[in-house]
Amino acid sequence: MSTPHTIEPFYDIVFAGGGTAALIVATLLATALPDLKIAVLESGPGVKGKFEHTTPGLYISHLAPTSKTAQFYFSKPSPGIGNPMGDRCAGMCVGGGSSINFMLYNRPSASDYDDWETKYGNKGWGSKNIIPLLQKAETYDIEPTKVNHGDSGPLHITYGGDVFDIGKQYIDVGSKFEKNRPQSDEGSGFTADSINKFFQMPKWINKDGIRSDVAHYxxxxxxxxxxxVFDGVRVNRVLVTNGTATGVEYFFDKRVHEGASKDLKIVSASKLVVVSAGAMGSPLILERSGIGRKDILNKFNIPVVQELAGVGENYQDHPAVFTPYYADPETTTMDAIFRGDADFVAKVIPQYQKDRTGWLATNGVDAICKMRPHPDEVAQLGPKFKKYWDEVLKDYPDKPLFILMATGGSPGDAPAEPTKKFICHNTFLSYAASRGYLHISSTDLYANPDFDCGYFTDPADIAAVRWGYKKAREIFRRLPIYRGPRLAAHPQFPPGSPAAWDIEEKGPVAFDAPVFTYTKEDDEAIDKFSRDVVITSWHSLGTCAMKPRDQNGVVDSSLNVYGIKNLKVADLSIPPSNVHSNTYATAIAIGEKAATIIAEELGGKV
Incomplete structure (x- = not known):
């Protein structure tokens, strides 16, 4: 059988995973410490110069069931949802999520990082340390001198090469209808000034209309x-001798290198092993290495190397509920691309190649609002929400409850009605109260793990998305391009309900039209709908949490795995608590911070 890579037997540092954080750490260390010999083992394919990766408008192609650039995970039935097998995917390619994500430039609040430091004892991980790292990594081409933004980093941010009708109208109508939520030119400034504002969504797209990913930059x-950096190399486990990580066991992944040998091989690491396979992959590598809950390891006859009860626990995401509406037929949307219309893509490629504008130069998401209830609105969410509000959000004015986002096109509905145009609303929860878990289900690396997403097991979460549906409904039906709801993809209200849709509503209502009122039965209909259709935002984190060991922590503030020398975890599995935004920025922050920590420990500086 063929051997796709010649991987030497000895390196100083070996990374298990080659995603966003791993590539940042590895490249910064390689630059700062040129005498080090570093290997990155990534299970997915390389992405260098590939059109489907560098072209922004093709991002949805990576979510296809046949995708070789994403790893899909399926949750078991969960008591909070009616869609038990919804898939969660993680980037499985060089650069990880940065190479396939939606490119939404959406950064957290300062208090999100401050929580890591003050609530969990992770000195040096507060916002005063993390914000400068994010500034260092970016060039904010929209306004480089803007406070808390960067002007000379490798990753560039623009508004993309096109702005759709839905974005302009959503900001205009939303800010007028929600009278105490105005327009703003800043939605990612880390402060309360970014909350309850309608703003144009920046994107990780550079001035040349190309995806701004870690792999290429x-x-x-x-x-x-x-x-x-070796692609198509899957790590089975970390090798530990006398309490010290000494290397990893790997084989060539059959999805990338079909004809390669599948024999297990070993590569040694003289100084450090860094597990960086993401929130979905890293806990599974640790468990296969004998690091985790004793009962789980015993079930699969894996010798216990270090018992850590927190491995695979604390799973968090941003549960999302999408609601589509019909749009005027002349509206510019991504629907043809979402349908996978090859003829349409071929037709728009010349425009993109000529001047980097049009459908392929953007992602169709141009407007959002990070919404938080004002004090006089909290009661609208009901008594089951109040405890959550008091404990999690009330004292943190920079924390939104959820993000309301408007999209030109609807991925799930465009294939079902190919002659229609859609606009879509998305509510995704910022700090879901519910928790899940992720553990190995066998020693077969290709087996779906024992995974429970845990969505909506806490009543505060369902109350939040119910309120989000009501808010979005009123804004969308006032948009000039609105042409009615896609009724099959909305709550089924009881006959005669005051909240029921008027089937004759085929266009925008008057701006001052009465808002819907809701009965208890109407709320129940929204709740059932939300449980049935909820999906992931692909923002998994927390499964190897950076917390004290007695709080089910897996790593300390220097990212060391408790009880094992020369072993660290550096990726989105380490956040002890959630961040309200798309997680690309936080993955960058973790990569930059991990590089700083490791370089200092090895006598260098990044």
Whole structure:
């Protein structure tokens, strides 16, 4: 059988995973410490110069069931949802999520990082330390001198090469209808000033209309003599001898290298092993290595190397509820691309290649609002929400309850009605109270794990998305391009309900039209709908939490796995608590911070 890579037997540092955080850490260390010899083992394919990765408008292609650039995970039935097998995917390619995500430039609040430091004892992980790292990583081309933004980093941010009708109208109508939620030119400034504002969504797209990912702007654009990144290499487990990580066991992944040998091989690490396979992958590697809950390891006859009860626990995401509406037939949307219309894509490629504008130069998401109840609105969410509000949000004015987002097109509905145009609303929860878990289900690396997403098991979460549906409904039906709801994809209200849709409503209502009122039965209909259709935002985190060991922590504030020398975890599995935004920015922050920590420990500086 063929051997796709020549992986030497010895390196100083070996990374298990080559996603966003891993590539940042590896490239910064390789630059700062040129005498180090570093290997990155990534299970997915390389992405260098590939049109489907660098072209923004093709992002949805990576979510296709046949995708070789994403790893899909399926939750078991959960008591909070009616859609038990919804898939969660994680980037499975060089650069990880940064190479396939939706490119939404959406950063957390300062208090999100401050919580990591003050509530969980992680010194050096507060906002005063993390914000400068995010500034260092970016060039905010929209306004480089803007407070808390960067002007010379490798990752560039613009509004993309096109702005759709839905974005402009959503900001205009939303800010007028929600009288105490005005327009703003800043939605990611880390402060309360970014909350309850309608704003245009920046994107991780550079001035040349190309995806701004870690793979191309930390790694492929530079030459490294001391760093090797190997694609299609899957790590089975970390090797631990006398309490010290000494290397990893790997094989060539059959999805990338079909004809390669599947024999297990070993690569040694003289200084450090860094597990960086993401929130979905890292806990599984640790468990296969004998690090985790004793009962789980015993079930699969894995010798216990270090018992850590927190491995695979604390799973968090941003549960999302999408609601589609029909749009005027002349509206610009992403529906043809969402349907996978190859003829349409072929037709718009020349425009993109000519001047980097049009459908392929954007993602169709141009407007959002990070919404938080004003004090006089809290009662609208009901008594089951009040405890959550008092404990989690009330004292933190920079924390939104959820993000309301408007999209030009509807991925789930465009294939069902190919002659229609859609606009879509998305409510995704910022700090879901519910928790899930993720553990190995066998020693077969290709087996779906024992995974429970845990969505909506806490009543505060369902109350939040119910309020979000009501808010979005009133804004959307006042948009000039609105042409009625897609009734089959909305709550089924009881006959005669005051909240029922008027089937004759085929266009926008008057701006001052009465708002819907809701009975208890109407609320129950919204709740059932939300449980049935909820999906992931692909923002998984927390499964190897950076917390004290007696609080089910897995790593300390220097990212060391408790009880094991020369072993760290550096990726989105380490956040002890959630961040309200798309997680790309936080993955960048973790990568930059991990590089700083490791370099200092090895006598260098990044």
């Amino acid at each position: 930390y790694y492929y654009n530079l030459e490294f003599k001391n760093l090797a």
